[in-house]
Amino acid sequence: MEFGLSEEQTLLQDSLNRYLDDASSLEQVKTLVDNPATGLWTGLAELGVPALLIAESAGGVGLGCVEAALVSESLGAHTAPVPFIGTVVMAPLAIALAGVEQDALLAAIASGNTTVGVAVAESIAARADAGVVSDGANLSGKALFVLDFGADQYLVADDKRALFLVAADAYGLQARSLATIDKTRPSGELVFSNTPATRLTDDPDVLRQVIDAGRVMLAADTLGAAQNMLDQSVEYAKQREQFNRPIASFQAVKHMCAEMAAELEPCRALVWYAAHTLDAVADEATLTACHAKAHLAETGTFVAKTATEVHGGMGFTDLLGLHYWFKRIGFNRQMLGAPEMVREEAARVQDLVG
Amino acid sequence: MDLSYGPEYESFRAEVVTFLTTHRDAAPKGEGMRAAASLAWQKLLIENGYTARTIPEQYGGYGAEPDILKSRIIAEEFANAKTSTGLGGQGISMLVPTLLEMGTEEQKQQFIGPTLRGEMVWCQGYSEPGAGSDLASLRTSAVLDGDEWVVNGQKIWTSTAHIADWIFCLVRTEPDAPKHKGISFLLFEMDTPGIEIRPLVDMTGAANFNETFFTDVRVPKQQIVGERGEGWLVANAILGHERDSLGNPNITLARFNALIDLLKTETIDGQRLIDHPTYRDRLMRIQGRVMALRCNDLRILSAKLNNADATLARMIVKLQGTELRHDLEGLAIDAMGEFGLAYDDNPYVRDHGSWQAQYMFYLGLIIGGGTSQIQKNIISERGLDMPREPKVEKASQG
Numbered sequence A: 001m002e003f004g005l006s007e008e009q010t011l012l013q014d015s016l017n018r019y020l021d022d023a024s025s026l027e028q029v030k031t032l033v034d035n036p037a038t039g040l041w042t043g044l045a046e047l048g049v050p051a052l053l054i055a056e057s058a059g060g061v062g063l064g065c066v067e068a069a070l071v072s073e074s075l076g077a078h079t080a081p082v083p084f085i086g087t088v089v090m091a092p093l094a095i096a097l098a099g100v101e102q103d104a105l106l107a108a109i110a111s112g113n114t115t116v117g118v119a120v121a122e123s124i125a126a127r128a129d130a131g132v133v134s135d136g137a138n139l140s141g142k143a144l145f146v147l148d149f150g151a152d153q154y155l156v157a158d159d160k161r162a163l164f165l166v167a168a169d170a171y172g173l174q175a176r177s178l179a180t181i182d183k184t185r186p187s188g189e190l191v192f193s194n195t196p197a198t199r200l201t202d203d204p205d206v207l208r209q210v211i212d213a214g215r216v217m218l219a220a221d222t223l224g225a226a227q228n229m230l231d232q233s234v235e236y237a238k239q240r241e242q243f244n245r246p247i248a249s250f251q252a253v254k255h256m257c258a259e260m261a262a263e264l265e266p267c268r269a270l271v272w273y274a275a276h277t278l279d280a281v282a283d284e285a286t287l288t289a290c291h292a293k294a295h296l297a298e299t300g301t302f303v304a305k306t307a308t309e310v311h312g313g314m315g316f317t318d319l320l321g322l323h324y325w326f327k328r329i330g331f332n333r334q335m336l337g338a339p340e341m342v343r344e345e346a347a348r349v350q351d352l353v354g
Numbered sequence B: 001m002d003l004s005y006g007p008e009y010e011s012f013r014a015e016v017v018t019f020l021t022t023h024r025d026a027a028p029k030g031e032g033m034r035a036a037a038s039l040a041w042q043k044l045l046i047e048n049g050y051t052a053r054t055i056p057e058q059y060g061g062y063g064a065e066p067d068i069l070k071s072r073i074i075a076e077e078f079a080n081a082k083t084s085t086g087l088g089g090q091g092i093s094m095l096v097p098t099l100l101e102m103g104t105e106e107q108k109q110q111f112i113g114p115t116l117r118g119e120m121v122w123c124q125g126y127s128e129p130g131a132g133s134d135l136a137s138l139r140t141s142a143v144l145d146g147d148e149w150v151v152n153g154q155k156i157w158t159s160t161a162h163i164a165d166w167i168f169c170l171v172r173t174e175p176d177a178p179k180h181k182g183i184s185f186l187l188f189e190m191d192t193p194g195i196e197i198r199p200l201v202d203m204t205g206a207a208n209f210n211e212t213f214f215t216d217v218r219v220p221k222q223q224i225v226g227e228r229g230e231g232w233l234v235a236n237a238i239l240g241h242e243r244d245s246l247g248n249p250n251i252t253l254a255r256f257n258a259l260i261d262l263l264k265t266e267t268i269d270g271q272r273l274i275d276h277p278t279y280r281d282r283l284m285r286i287q288g289r290v291m292a293l294r295c296n297d298l299r300i301l302s303a304k305l306n307n308a309d310a311t312l313a314r315m316i317v318k319l320q321g322t323e324l325r326h327d328l329e330g331l332a333i334d335a336m337g338e339f340g341l342a343y344d345d346n347p348y349v350r351d352h353g354s355w356q357a358q359y360m361f362y363l364g365l366i367i368g369g370g371t372s373q374i375q376k377n378i379i380s381e382r383g384l385d386m387p388r389e390p391k392v393e394k395a396s397q398g
């Protein structure tokens, strides 16, 4: 009985962090976002990252959502520009839960050769003119805010909450990249006109579980990014001197750091638990995922702002690059449901909405 | 993460639920800690292992092996049933764990059992008018005279001194030693000659704390925990326990459940408060914080059992837990609006005025036991390794 990480899980995260410290250093990230080379993704594929959740029988490594959350945390800490949440988590989970045969696709994902984006934003909150309908085999309409945009395939939800797979080069599919504040994770929209698609499932419960998992991964990404911003703040405060003393000796600065730590530390246990419920406690999973998503969004926003302030003018510059983490946290906050929206869902699953 | 609830746990949960349905009517409903109902309930809880669960039987506890899942089940079911989890107070939450860690065998035998049963009520004599956050500057003195300490000085903010049987008290025994090294930790009876208690009314209107004066109070020499001059170490062990118990998220969970009930019963314009999206959103936001602190609590418990590190996780409990509880009570007041102001004998008062009383009481706990600012000093200095506050010597004693 243990509420914490196993030795294997700690080792997994440590070795991933060691790899990312070099391969996804800020300097690397700055060049990768403008010039998406595949080196980082290939390296992660060699470490088995894309195969993480895929069953061993389908060529994967068959680990669970706790491990996936640890990977997501590390990627957030390193603002790694890689297609993780859709390709590695949401798509393989959707295929497994739908119970359909997609071994070739799973093997291609596991090897890092195929990426899958996710277009489900309309099933959480549909904007004007957006939404996808299907006639059973073909999709029409528009999907906004696609995760892991620029992928080889897309996982798409229609207005009945059924799930489909669509190839990026399918007939009648137009993909348009859309700039957001976060350059480390491309986003965009898909427009379908009678586009042929493979139906995975009509069961809306699959979509719900896939969104739960996506939300926990975004929360974990924020945990990693916020912890990194706190660590950078403490480090910077010890180096930077004003009034002939390190700014870390000013109580106002110490208390900003203490507040960040005090808010963030319980988030770690919350993310572990939310990931654990995805694997093992089905009837708590949606509620816990909602709270992890919303609570990390709030805490992340607080840390992102406070950490920037600790750095003074330097925190505002592109040179220091603290804004990569700031924007990563901002992206995680809005995607798959902004905090108010997600909390309303938390109330609904507890029958608190009359 | 290994939290699998096997059949063993499901039957344990069923046992707890059965216990609660059978006995919950006997639970005290706000009677004082001396009331017969409170003492009988405490006895029943110890016998069934729902309180003092892991304290050894030979000292009057239940003597179970620590088990995170069972502790969690007990906390959850008592919170669901909104039923008292037994006596608290500084004797049970602070002195008992400290004696278990640092007391002599005789002290454990003499004090732990009666304290757990509620027969021996304690107060904590630390703060003085000149020594609050800077506790180590305390001046109440104790001088050895034959086989007895002779105590002189004044304490302040001594909660429950007026009803306590005993006090655990910090006194200066080595006036020439550096300030942290000259303190000792004494235990003595509150009816010892030379003790005078003057009540202080607090903002809730109750007089729960006191000024406590000592004039030539004679204390048997052996009633000391730790060695002479080690009182600061003993006190810090105790402060660790206090911080774990102030803002305990399992108690907050019960209060959160009561808040849901309140929002489901109170109405505005014929609509339940819970049906107002703004209040519902604030409620959910509080629930997220409660959930995070409960997970944090399980992590601490697990780390203790598995020798894993959870230093920072522990350090933030008092700060986060008391601030959360204060905010939780504040939401109830806001949602009730003008009714939230009702107090004392106002016929519109809800839940006996407990929302206002607890809102204020938790502001007291944000200050007591080391203020939020002192907690942030500790977190930044010991948790994040940032520079210590500069030490300033007093220029002159005037």
Ligand SMILES: Cc1cc2nc3c(=O)[nH]c(=O)nc-3n(C[C@H](O)[C@H](O)[C@H](O)COP(=O)(O)OP(=O)(O)OC[C@H]3O[C@@H](n4cnc5c(N)ncnc54)[C@H](O)[C@@H]3O)c2cc1C
Pocket (backbone or CB within 6 Å): B123, B124, B125, B126, B127, B128, B131, B132, B133, B134, B156, B157, B158, B159, B160, B209, B364, B365, B367, B368, B369, B370, B371, B372, B373, B374, B377, B389
């Ligand atoms: C409800 C309640 C119950 C209590 N019960 C007991 C009890 O049973 N026994 C007992 O011994 N004591 C008890 N206390 C006393 C309590 O421990 C003290 O009130 C507390 O430690 C603060 O000390 P102080 O009141 O002297 O405030 P001060 O130390 O004067 O603090 C005043 C303000 O200055 C700030 N401050 C002080 N030093 C620093 C610093 N270094 N850095 C930043 N800010 C600083 C504080 O945070 C606070 O905001 C109780 C207090 C309350 C409110």
